[in-house]
Amino acid sequence: MGEWEHRFCRINGLDVHYVEQGSGPLVVLLHGFPHLWYSWRHQIGPLAEAGFRVVAPDMRGMGRTSGPRDCRGYDVPAVTGDLLGLLDHLGGRRAIFSGLDFGMFAAYDLAHRHPERVAALIGLQNPFINQPEKPPLALAAEAGRKHFYHIHYFIEPGVADRDLDAAPRTFLQKVFFALSGDADYLSSWQHPPGTTYIDALPEAPPLPWKWLSAAELELYVENYSASGFTGGLNWYRVSDIRWEQRKAYQGKKITVPYFFIGSEKDVDLAVWHGKKPLEQLHQRYQDVRDVRILDGAGHMMQMERPDAVTEVMVEFLESLRAGR
Structure with missing residues (x-):
């Protein structure tokens, strides 16, 4: 299968860096802050070996992907535009997206705004976008x-x-x-x-x-x-601007297949998604396929328990490929 390859391209006005390995159905892995594509280093090779084309970009303004100095350049249309442009550049009609914190929120926005480009979602740690009553x-x-x-x-x-x-x-x-x-x-x-x-x-x-x-x-x-x-x-x-933009789909369920992986010691899952957030999944997703909670890890689960995270991701991906 070989090693991952570093690639550079121009997408949505940005100089974008991403890593790619494998062939097959397209899987895009999205990091948060302060992370890089490298936070997926333990997953990229095994997912490629399992028969998937895996792409992990540096997100807008982080790593070797450029970004504007003005925070208004990080709103929902800009970030979803990055993902749409990446799909077009890769020649993919749609992809399976997985991510952590800001990366996962970007995938959720894409699934709301362009569900035809999202084959499925595998959420890590952050189960949905919060829309509080106040900005x-x-x-x-x-x-x-x-x-x-x-x-x-x-x-x-x-x-x-x-x-x-x-x-x-x-x-x-x-x-x-x-x-x-x-x-x-x-x-x-x-x-x-x-x-x-x-x-x-x-x-x-x-x-x-x-x-x-x-x-x-x-x-x-x-x-x-x-x-x-x-x-x-x-x-x-840019959180307040995105909060306003997301009102357009507040209360609407994401329709694509949804999987979730969390960990027992994750502070995001414990604090920033309200009480009993996993009980809310069916209110937010039309097609919840599976939910797993891993022990022995905090928010950095892809690195803290890489083999367990990879094993569950491969299981979810193979269930999609098998049509289950």
């Missing part, structure tokens, strides 16, 4: 007045950018550890307003960890040192 940045500001809250800290352009750009290795090591099943991410909320993110995060043990080596972390450090963090932070800063 999300207003809610973040309310929380940020009580204690450190990362979304509120990210809002003002130039503040978090400066802090994170000055210490990419420290930030990435601390946030990756904090989000894992080995740490308590919510301990950051014990810090007062005005704390920097790096200071609010728990101290990380020295590398290597059982799921991350120093060399693996270095690839993230090199990429974010080159790009800066503004592109990733803009995905947060």
Whole structure:
């Protein structure tokens, strides 16, 4: 089957980097922040070996994919336009999409707006798009007045950018550890307003960890040192604009086949999707096929429990191919 190949192209006004391996039905893997295509490194080869064409792009403004400095360039039409353009570039009528946090939300938006281009969805950790009654940045500001809250800290352009750009290795090591099943991410909320993110995060043990080596972390450090963090932070800063845009399909179910994989120690699943979010799946999806919860992992599940995540993904993909 061979190794993955790095490719570059021009899509939707961006210089886009993606990795590709394999042939067969198209599977697109979408990362969140502060991640890269590399967060799928354990899944790309095995999914290709299972008979799928696997593509993992760097998302808009992150890694080696360019992005505008203005956060308004990260709204729903822009990001779904990236995915549509990627499909067209790959020659695919439609694809199976999987993702984590912002990457998965982009896939959910695409499934609402262009279901004909989505063969199925495999959600990781984030089971649906939240649509709170108030604009999300207003809610973040309310929380940020009580204690450190990362979304509120990210809002003002130039503040978090400066802090994170000055210490990419420290930030990435601390946030990756904090989000894992080995740490308590919510301990950051014990810090007062005005704390920097790096200071609010728990101290990380020295590398290597059982799921991350120093060399693996270095690839993230090199990429974010080159790009800066503004592109990733803009995905947060545009939250109110996306909230307004998503009202068009609020209350409407996604119609394509849906699978979900979560982990028992994921802070996103525990905190940011309301009470008992998995009980809401049938209210949000017309065709829920399967739901799995893995033990022994936090938000970084593709890296913390790579074999288990890959095994479940292959099972879901083969069930689709078999028409089950």
